Amino acid sequence: MTIRTRFAPSPTGYLHVGSARTALYCWLYAKNKHGTFILRIEDTDRERSTQEAVDAILESMAWLGLDYAEGPFYQTHRFDRYAAVAQQLIADGHAYRCYCSKERLEKLREDLTAAKEKPRYDGHCRNLINEDPNQPHVIRFKNPTSGVVVFNDGVRGLVEVENSELDDLIIVRSDGTPTYNFTVVVDDADMQIDIVIRGEDHISNTPRQINILTALGAKVPQYAHIPMILGSDGKRLSKRHGAVSVLQYRDDGYLPQALLNYLVRLGWSHGDQEIFSQQEMIASFDLQHISKSPAAFNPEKLLWLNQHYLKSLPAAEVAEHLRWQMQRLGIDYSMGPTLEDVVRAQCERVKTTLEMAERSRFFFTDAVVLDAEAAIKHLTKDIKPALKEILHRFTSQIDWTAVELHKVIAAVAAEFSLGLGKIAQPLRVAVTGNTVSPSIDLTLELIGKARTLQRLEVAINHIG
Ligand code: GLU
Numbered sequence: 001m002t003i004r005t006r007f008a009p010s011p012t013g014y015l016h017v018g019s020a021r022t023a024l025y026c027w028l029y030a031k032n033k034h035g036t037f038i039l040r041i042e043d044t045d046r047e048r049s050t051q052e053a054v055d056a057i058l059e060s061m062a063w064l065g066l067d068y069a070e071g072p073f074y075q076t077h078r079f080d081r082y083a084a085v086a087q088q089l090i091a092d093g094h095a096y097r098c099y100c101s102k103e104r105l106e107k108l109r110e111d112l113t114a115a116k117e118k119p120r121y122d123g124h125c126r127n128l129i130n131e132d133p134n135q136p137h138v139i140r141f142k143n144p145t146s147g148v149v150v151f152n153d154g155v156r157g158l159v160e161v162e163n164s165e166l167d168d169l170i171i172v173r174s175d176g177t178p179t180y181n182f183t184v185v186v187d188d189a190d191m192q193i194d195i196v197i198r199g200e201d202h203i204s205n206t207p208r209q210i211n212i213l214t215a216l217g218a219k220v221p222q223y224a225h226i227p228m229i230l231g232s233d234g235k236r237l238s239k240r241h242g243a244v245s246v247l248q249y250r251d252d253g254y255l256p257q258a259l260l261n262y263l264v265r266l267g268w269s270h271g272d273q274e275i276f277s278q279q280e281m282i283a284s285f286d287l288q289h290i291s292k293s294p295a296a297f298n299p300e301k302l303l304w305l306n307q308h309y310l311k312s313l314p315a316a317e318v319a320e321h322l323r324w325q326m327q328r329l330g331i332d333y334s335m336g337p338t339l340e341d342v343v344r345a346q347c348e349r350v351k352t353t354l355e356m357a358e359r360s361r362f363f364f365t366d367a368v369v370l371d372a373e374a375a376i377k378h379l380t381k382d383i384k385p386a387l388k389e390i391l392h393r394f395t396s397q398i399d400w401t402a403v404e405l406h407k408v409i410a411a412v413a414a415e416f417s418l419g420l421g422k423i424a425q426p427l428r429v430a431v432t433g434n435t436v437s438p439s440i441d442l443t444l445e446l447i448g449k450a451r452t453l454q455r456l457e458v459a460i461n462h463i464g
Contacts, residue, residue, distance in 0.1 A: 253352025
């Protein structure tokens with residue numbers, strides 16, 4: 001028997017990086033134990049769930065490479081099952097129909113609040129005898145009235161909650177739809193989940209869920225609640241702190257490897273190791289080293305990791321992400337250097353694939369747009385003779401490699417008694433339109449001979 005874990009997002013918006021971390025931890029746990037990772041879409045809240053959000057979850061999971069062996073399962077496809085289980089609970093005396101009116105519940109709440117007590121249902125309909133199921137009602141779980149729910153949380157350790165703290169939870173609403181705590185329990189039981197790894201915001205639901213599982217005669221899984229992610233101000237990480245959606249990071253030019261590496265360390269540690277390949281993460285992941293305190297999201301560290309992966313992953317792999325960016329930006333990369341060569345030329349100089357794509361447009365255009373300021377500063381009358389000489393020599397240059405082009409530039413610089421930099425920058429502006437590019441010889445090699453000659457001519461004419 002292999003262990004089974006699940007990630008159970010609610011499709012009510014983009015996939016938040018906090019949820020992505022939960023997914024990652026579930027996935028790593030399963031992979032580490034050669035277990036089964038399941039994706040379950042908790043879409044019972046029909047008002048807040050959207051197909052767009054479902055798509056965003058699936059797209060984010062695919063982009064991150066978090067593959068699932070089973071699913072995606074959708075709770076909205078299982079309403080018959082939830083209804084049947086609710087009826088079974090009633091038949092077994094573990095649940096009951098509650099006919100209390102809104103007004104009664106409102107009054108109850110007011111009275112308890114006035115008495116400075118926690119608002120809770122008072123069990124008014126627990127033992128009705130002559131009830132009429134045709135009357136509007138909800139179904140409540142008969143929570144035990146005494147005793148303690150105890151569970152050993154994989155992160156927090158022993159958690160104990162008195163049953164007297166819990167009330168009779170609604171499991172089916174008056175419109176017949178099941179509630180969150182109920183669907184989770186039915187699913188975790190039916191899907192034979194061994195361990196539930198989820199955000200700490202669910203820890204207060206756990207005792208209720210354990211009680212329902214017990215009433216169903218189902219196995220109670222192990223639980224591990226992972227601390228929240230905070231923004232720099234100590235508040236729960238949200239849009240106010242910047243990008244929080246996984247797909248936003250993709251669009252902004254982050255590599256999935258960098259985001260995963262960042263998230264794995266955000267709240268979990270393995271000695272002082274910072275860089276983890278996927279294999280290393282899987283091999284070393286454990287619950288014991290998940291931190292008990294909330295972690296603060298640090299965008300600079302994520303950016304640093306992104307740069308690390310841009311430089312260290314095989315160029316061919318980064319090139320695929322660059323290709324995606326190019327397509328997204330509408331840059332036609334069909335004529336020009338290979339994207340792998342672009343990656344090799346740019347990877348030390350940029351922090352994201354978005355920056356890489358934007359800074360590489362000039363490799364692929366037929367006519368560069370000269371930046372006005374750069375042109376005024378660098379394309380001067382003084383430099384014109386040297387540029388003309390370079391154009392002249394380049395025209396008959398056969399060996400169009402960085403090494404050979406460097407020799408030509410150095411020779412012309414010497415001839416005109418110019419430092420190499422004094423000529424490299426005007427040349428760069430001439431062929432890229434701007435002042436930033438990889439080393440000039442490599443830039444020229446990648447632009448290619450025909451485009452270089454044509455751009456040089458345009459620049460010389462521009463000087464007039
Ligand atoms: N659907 C819940 C959420 O997105 C998670 C429930 C669970 O993991 O048990 O917060």
